[in-house]
Amino acid sequence: MNLYGWIFMLGSWGTIITLCVYCFWRVFTTPDKDL
Amino acid sequence: MTAYVFFLITFLINFYFVYRGVQGGIELLCKIAMPILFIFGFILAARVLMMPHITDGLGFLWNPDFSVLTSAKVWMAAAGQIFFTLSVGIGVILTYASYLKKGDDVALSGLTAASTNELAEVVLGGSIVIPAAFVFFGAAGAAAAAASGSFNLGFVTMPLIFGQIDFGGFFALLWFALLFLAGITSSVSLLEPAVAFFSNDFGLTRKKAVVWLGVILFALCQFPIFFLGQGVVDELDFWGGTFALVLFGTIETIIFVWFFGIEKAWAEIHHGAEMKIPGFYKPIIRYVTPLFLIIILSFWFFQQGLPVIMMQGVPTANQPYILATRIGLILLFAAIAIAVRIAYYRKKQAGEIE
Numbered sequence: 001m002n003l004y005g006w007i008f009m010l011g012s013w014g015t016i017i018t019l020c021v022y023c024f025w026r027v028f029t030t031p032d033k034d035l
Numbered sequence: 036m037t038a039y040v041f042f043l044i045t046f047l048i049n050f051y052f053v054y055r056g057v058q059g060g061i062e063l064l065c066k067i068a069m070p071i072l073f074i075f076g077f078i079l080a081a082r083v084l085m086m087p088h089i090t091d092g093l094g095f096l097w098n099p100d101f102s103v104l105t106s107a108k109v110w111m112a113a114a115g116q117i118f119f120t121l122s123v124g125i126g127v128i129l130t131y132a133s134y135l136k137k138g139d140d141v142a143l144s145g146l147t148a149a150s151t152n153e154l155a156e157v158v159l160g161g162s163i164v165i166p167a168a169f170v171f172f173g174a175a176g177a178a179a180a181a182a183s184g185s186f187n188l189g190f191v192t193m194p195l196i197f198g199q200i201d202f203g204g205f206f207a208l209l210w211f212a213l214l215f216l217a218g219i220t221s222s223v224s225l226l227e228p229a230v231a232f233f234s235n236d237f238g239l240t241r242k243k244a245v246v247w248l249g250v251i252l253f254a255l256c257q258f259p260i261f262f263l264g265q266g267v268v269d270e271l272d273f274w275g276g277t278f279a280l281v282l283f284g285t286i287e288t289i290i291f292v293w294f295f296g297i298e299k300a301w302a303e304i305h306h307g308a309e310m311k312i313p314g315f316y317k318p319i320i321r322y323v324t325p326l327f328l329i330i331i332l333s334f335w336f337f338q339q340g341l342p343v344i345m346m347q348g349v350p351t352a353n354q355p356y357i358l359a360t361r362i363g364l365i366l367l368f369a370a371i372a373i374a375v376r377i378a379y380y381r382k383k384q385a386g387e388i389e
Contacts, residue, residue: 013158020147
């Protein structure tokens, strides 16, 4: 895998996982919040 | 015969969950199936990422080829993929949105659904099939497998790979269970708009609506099943699963932001929302998204439209089946349009709409 490949892959994975963790944290820490 | 029996079993399971209702059926199924799907996905991705030379396989998927950005087909496929996986442009999100309570948090639910979806398909899905195909079959083999369509990729390429690794039977079991759960959670969700239409707009009970829908869909399923080899499913997948999604997604976006109005839309999105969407998204939703989708559709039509419509590249023997599929789709669309019109007049006569 070339440098661009690593940047795209890790950038995408990082963004997605960060968003996921943030969303579930907001859902579980907000009282009476249900999806 | 075996395949047809499994179709019948799957068909009945689908309608069993839809028959049981949104909360008692669809929600219950998703609550059980989705965590299992993710566990299986993580195990399979971990196994594939431990294969030798896997970085070459990941490179095959992630090394960018900027030259393909001039291909309308790529943009159309990408838009169709994301719309399908987020159930946009297909009536599903509209139907489930109608079940929301006034104070439900649309912004947080939407972002959570989108990010979890990306986790499943980009992080997990992207780490399993294509990289594994590259490791075992090389660049040409992986490209051929990807070009042969998602059906072959899942049901032909992956079993060949599992046949060559230790405990392949166990991983194959996880893989097919994952595909089954992914498929059934999607298909029951896709049935709900039709059930809601029959029951809300034609006054049928939910159970009667499910039975009627089951009979109609069972009849419609026979042609694609028996003529799968003639490219009927791929044809349905393109028009129903890619083109129509982008087209109807574009129409929905235009209606939402230009006719309903961006100010009202913005207020609706934030009603009951704990999080505030950054202000720069307003012009993106209002101008960039609809214009971008219109450009993709126009770009596709001028570059690919005529060859696709004229069935260029379709084997001559398959062309009558493809033509029959298209005529069937047009007739189905016309029947749905007539049903919507009848429902509209029924509601108008009942004084439910002005």
